[in-house]
Amino acid sequence: MHIVITGGAGFLGARLARTLLARTAFSLAGAAPAPITRITLVDRAPAPADLATDARIAQVVGDLNELLANAPQRVLPEDASAVFHLAAAVSGECEADFDLGMRSNFAATHGLLEVCRQSGRAPVLVFSSSLAVFGSSPELPLPEVIQDQTLPTPLSSYGIQKVIGEQLVADYTRKGFIHGRSVRLMTVSVRPGKPNGAASGFFSGMFREPLAGLRAACPVPDATPVAIASPARTIEGLIRAAEASDAEWGLRIAVNLPSLSTTVGDMAAALGRVAGPAAVALLDRTPDPAIARIVKTWPGRFEWTRARALGLAADESVDAIIRDYVRENPDAVRAPAAA
């Protein structure tokens, strides 16, 4: 089996690739299990060294829009039967640079769907949507708990572009051009590595940097609600979407992945319990209105009825999420904090 991951050199893409490579066999859309013989990582950046040196990994390094226009068979090789579409410009970038978001999220997603359609092979396509499709405002407040069927009312260009992707995936699926599954990723924490341009970036940075002994921005009030999921739970959701048969998957509307409802204050407290008060003292609580403006519109409580029916679960606690990060990233954690 040959699987494509767009954004495959990014944090989630690389982790997804590693998780898939560790599987002895993979059951795609309910079909009989088969070994994964190849994973193609499509990304602007080269893959991490461990993946780059794996014989089953192929890399296609380049701009996704250009590749789709000029070398579509490199993005979707002839024997590829599944695509995880993770490539995207992130929320903060899209808000600052409208054209970037429309190109990277709107046009690229449409272009990828067209390449899948033109292949005539109806590949499985897992589309990574986002909780950012939900935006709450005083004029149109969201319900207290978001369901799979709550009306998306995005308040960011990123959220709009993700809703449009969901709609396209639904119609390409209905028409039989792909076997599409849209999953709405929650706020992923703790992302390792460097900060990215996502408005939600501090939800990882507020753990990652203090654990490394560095100061970190935590620019919104303690009471700010947030629905988070660890990288492990997020990858589980993406993989389960690809494995589910059409009947198991059911409706073509997007599935909210499981999340743990917490607040920024509770997250800081968990950091203190795991890493001590010195870690909490590294949090810089200077408000950032640009970040707050986006983040405050995102809901903090979700129901994930369909995800639960697929066997998916949320993380147990924020403490567990932090401990997972410490265990998985020993080199990024200073010894005292990891103790």
Added chain:
Amino acid sequence: MHIVITGGAGFLGARLARTLLARTAFSLAGAAPAPITRITLVDRAPAPADLATDARIAQVVGDLNELLANAPQRVLPEDASAVFHLAAAVSGECEADFDLGMRSNFAATHGLLEVCRQSGRAPVLVFSSSLAVFGSSPELPLPEVIQDQTLPTPLSSYGIQKVIGEQLVADYTRKGFIHGRSVRLMTVSVRPGKPNGAASGFFSGMFREPLAGLRAACPVPDATPVAIASPARTIEGLIRAAEASDAEWGLRIAVNLPSLSTTVGDMAAALGRVAGPAAVALLDRTPDPAIARIVKTWPGRFEWTRARALGLAADESVDAIIRDYVRENPDAVRAPAAA
């Protein structure tokens, strides 16, 4: 004031132009009333003679996508301050020809929004969306009554493309690129003239053809619910959307225009009351599964809270809708039926 109407030579576009030309002054988005000095009709077809000979009418005849790409200033002249975007491929066409729909509805709407944005003048843009954004299925039944805030779950490519248009209009408005208003048109009946490719076409044909002494297809069961609006009520909705100030318009999500909830059987009965049993006898009740498959997913009952707050109302009765058509189209009605 200079106003652009895409699809301006079509039935609704031409009627909108006539209605606007009859106004001595027009108040755009709550601004002070001003006379309409020019209306540009953009359409693949030439305008009807009465409009073509009006000195205030300018015609741009051509393919909208090509015009947007090659001569955007012809679609949005420098002094144009409002656009009614009515041009679209219709539901039946989009279902039969996926590329046509994606080009005419998805790409053209995005292209028009880009031209509006690039103008830097933030024109008022009224986007004609459709009740077809709502699709009911056994797996995901719609609520009995559709509200403005009901989740769209389109079951046709046309409906998907309209939802995407609504989302783009919302974001271009939020970003200040346009003053956008999306209105969801109900099933317009009675459309004069020739049948078009819309799956809903028979909702007009079942009145229009018998009134002209011709047989007409009425290919779905009597109990089929439908939410209809006369051409006059539909044009009122489009115009009110352009007139409303940003504050009056409020939310950026689409507005359901008012509709009269009826059924195919009640429509046939109304035809009998207005035009006699001979007219009803001209209805051909042979089922058409392709039409039924689309139409049966559309809801028949709407609430139009926001439209009502804007002063809009539904038609009084099906009988009144038919009588309006007879009065407005004397040449298309045979004398006995018009009696």
